[in-house]
Amino acid sequence: MIGRTRIEPLVSAENLRRTYRSRKGLFGATTDVRAVDSVSFAVMPGETLGIVGESGSGKSTMGRLALGLETPDRGQVFYRGLPMPPPGTGEWRKLRQKMQMIYQDPLGALDRRLPVLTQIREPLDIHQPAAARANEEAAAKMLARVGLSPEQGARYPHELSGGQRQRVVLARALMTRPDFLVCDEPVSALDVSIQAQVVNLLADLQAEFGLAMLFISHDLRVVRQISNRVAVMYLGQFVEEGSADDLFAEPLHPYTRALVSAAPQARSAGKAERVVLAGEPPNPARRPAGCAFHPRCPVARPECRVTAPELRSVGPARRVACHAVEAEILSFGEVA
Amino acid sequence: MTDQTLPAATAGEPIEHSARARRIPLLVWIAIGWLVAMVIIALFAEALAPYRYTAPDLRNRLAPPGHALHWLGTDELGRDVLSRLFISIQISLLIAFGASLISAALGTILGFLAAYFRGFIEQVVLMLADFQASMPFLILALSVLAFFGTSLVLLVCLMGLFGWERYARIARGLAISANAQGYAAAVGQLGASPFRIYLRHVLPNIASTLIVMMTLVFPEVILLESALSFLGLGVQPPVTSLGNMVGYGREYITRAPWIMLAPAVTIVLTTLAVSILGDHLRDKLDPTLR
Numbered sequence: 001m002i003g004r005t006r007i008e009p010l011v012s013a014e015n016l017r018r019t020y021r022s023r024k025g026l027f028g029a030t031t032d033v034r035a036v037d038s039v040s041f042a043v044m045p046g047e048t049l050g051i052v053g054e055s056g057s058g059k060s061t062m063g064r065l066a067l068g069l070e071t072p073d074r075g076q077v078f079y080r081g082l083p084m085p086p087p088g089t090g091e092w093r094k095l096r097q098k099m100q101m102i103y104q105d106p107l108g109a110l111d112r113r114l115p116v117l118t119q120i121r122e123p124l125d126i127h128q129p130a131a132a133r134a135n136e137e138a139a140a141k142m143l144a145r146v147g148l149s150p151e152q153g154a155r156y157p158h159e160l161s162g163g164q165r166q167r168v169v170l171a172r173a174l175m176t177r178p179d180f181l182v183c184d185e186p187v188s189a190l191d192v193s194i195q196a197q198v199v200n201l202l203a204d205l206q207a208e209f210g211l212a213m214l215f216i217s218h219d220l221r222v223v224r225q226i227s228n229r230v231a232v233m234y235l236g237q238f239v240e241e242g243s244a245d246d247l248f249a250e251p252l253h254p255y256t257r258a259l260v261s262a263a264p265q266a267r268s269a270g271k272a273e274r275v276v277l278a279g280e281p282p283n284p285a286r287r288p289a290g291c292a293f294h295p296r297c298p299v300a301r302p303e304c305r306v307t308a309p310e311l312r313s314v315g316p317a318r319r320v321a322c323h324a325v326e327a328e329i330l331s332f333g334e335v336a
Numbered sequence: 337m338t339d340q341t342l343p344a345a346t347a348g349e350p351i352e353h354s355a356r357a358r359r360i361p362l363l364v365w366i367a368i369g370w371l372v373a374m375v376i377i378a379l380f381a382e383a384l385a386p387y388r389y390t391a392p393d394l395r396n397r398l399a400p401p402g403h404a405l406h407w408l409g410t411d412e413l414g415r416d417v418l419s420r421l422f423i424s425i426q427i428s429l430l431i432a433f434g435a436s437l438i439s440a441a442l443g444t445i446l447g448f449l450a451a452y453f454r455g456f457i458e459q460v461v462l463m464l465a466d467f468q469a470s471m472p473f474l475i476l477a478l479s480v481l482a483f484f485g486t487s488l489v490l491l492v493c494l495m496g497l498f499g500w501e502r503y504a505r506i507a508r509g510l511a512i513s514a515n516a517q518g519y520a521a522a523v524g525q526l527g528a529s530p531f532r533i534y535l536r537h538v539l540p541n542i543a544s545t546l547i548v549m550m551t552l553v554f555p556e557v558i559l560l561e562s563a564l565s566f567l568g569l570g571v572q573p574p575v576t577s578l579g580n581m582v583g584y585g586r587e588y589i590t591r592a593p594w595i596m597l598a599p600a601v602t603i604v605l606t607t608l609a610v611s612i613l614g615d616h617l618r619d620k621l622d623p624t625l626r
Contacts, residue, residue, distance in 0.1 A: 093528075
């Protein structure tokens with residue numbers, strides 16, 4: 001091992017599980033909802049891991065766990081090899097300088113009673129309150145970097161457009177020079193024309209600051225554009241993971257196939273036939289036995305109803321959890 | 337031609353709009369004027385009063401308003417109503433402002449504590465609030481005053497317990513929703529301490545609601561003090577307060593209504609002015625309504 005340079009993952013997680021307890025009515029029985037179940041991942045410095053999935057698939061919970069905003073019921077999140085301190089502690093607060101979040105609703109994430117420039121400099125005011133003058137200059141510089149004018153910096157959040165607000169949130173998140181960013185549906189609340197601008201800005205800033213990102217979205221095109229690797233979530237579990245190009249070019253899991261075929265494509269309009277999923281959208285409170293996807297799966301096999309498939313490596317940096325795919329690979333004799 | 341006039345018109349519009357929004361309505365000016373007058377009277381009551389408020393003028397007992405020596409008339413002992421009114425305003429405002437501030441501070445702090453810690457502490461705070469709300473305050477006040485005797489400081493502190501549960505519930509609810517909504521959670525996610533989150537972000541955001549709450553509680557405190565004084569457990573004679581004057585003036589309501597009308601009108605106008613000002617402040621303090 002000595003002498004061999006191995007890149008340590010910036011953020012990694014082992015076997016995460018997060019369960020929410022919900023109760024129906026006053027005396028109703030409690031049901032446990034596993035928002036995230038047995039998820040492991042690693043994000044390398046400067047890399048973007050995209051997470052896609054339907055609503056309710058546990059994407060956002062994943063993001064919150066990765067940032068340490070919530071404590072997993074099982075498993076552990078590591079930042080630079082060190083376990084995540086419990087939320088609210090001084091150590092945890094200090095670590096916020098290194099990891100930040102971009103929200104779906106920028107208006108909700110901003111204090112509507114403070115001018116946006118004041119909010120952009122707030123992270124510095126929190127972590128280095130002594131350097132007021134330097135903080136102000138740094139904030140003004142960052143405001144210009146995200147493409148806002150000083151005049152816009154003096155405004156209140158409600159006086160800005162959605163795209164401008166998201167720029168403010170971005171500027172605020174980058175003030176302390178973090179190296180890890182969790183973007184939870186950062187553009188899905190924005191106009192399509194603005195989406196591209198914000199995604200481009202995000203990509204530029206990522207290159208400039210060397211950010212690693214966890215990019216959560218249900219918009220496959222955006223994820224494909226910005227991610228190096230992509231993981232597909234279904235009912236709290238990863239069903240497929242691979243490099244963005246491979247995964248979108250040749251989806252293996254039947255769920256991924258359905259997702260990819262459902263995404264509108266400009267060029268190959270009539271070429272690929274669409275896989276339309278049957279059945280209800282998943283209810284995380286009533287997870288089917290065996291493979292969670294089997295009631296909607298077009299290629300479900302008898303064993304899918306009984307045993308849950310494990311996430312197995314099926315190629316370089318490619319993992320998939322599906323009995324059918326495993327069987328297919330066996331019969332074709334591909335190297336697993 | 338139109339090309340030249342159009343930009344001028346659109347440029348002028350927002351300025352005119354903001355000027356109109358910034359102008360304070362006449363009613364609010366009157367309310368501010370009245371409250372300023374009340375505060376000045378309260379501060380300089382002794383200097384402004386034409387007589388000592390206890391000095392009797394036995395030859396002019398029950399003199400009606402408009403009397404050459406006593407503008408607002410005299411009471412049954414010939415004491416000058418105007419002088420007594422000034423002292424009453426001083427005492428009543430002291431009690432009402434002091435009590436309102438104490439209950440607002442107490443309620444907001446407890447509400448924030450409940451919202452921050454949740455769990456057991458929240459349950460305790462809510463239980464205390466329920467207890468306070470279900471207990472008729474007058475009975476609580478009567479028992480405390482009967483037990484400890486009356487003093488001005490005790491009275492202010494006791495009144496400060498009045499209405500705290502309303503602030504606590506509102507502060508707790510709004511703080512929890514602020515955390516759920518995002519901005520408070522977002523600031524926490526930046527690494528801010530709870531003090532910073534609650535004092536710098538949550539408090540300014542919910543201040544408008546608390547101020548409106550205060551303008552609702554303020555008149556009630558004045559009325560409560562009046563009720564206690566009326567029952568003889570509030571401010572003790574010879575010291576006087578607005579409620580005290582109303583209470584003792586009641587006996588002469590048919591023969592000398594001015595004794596109780598002067599303080600009653602003052603109570604009504606002051607509480608009304610506070611309400612108008614509070615309503616205006618609520619709009620002013622919210623930048624999204626500007």
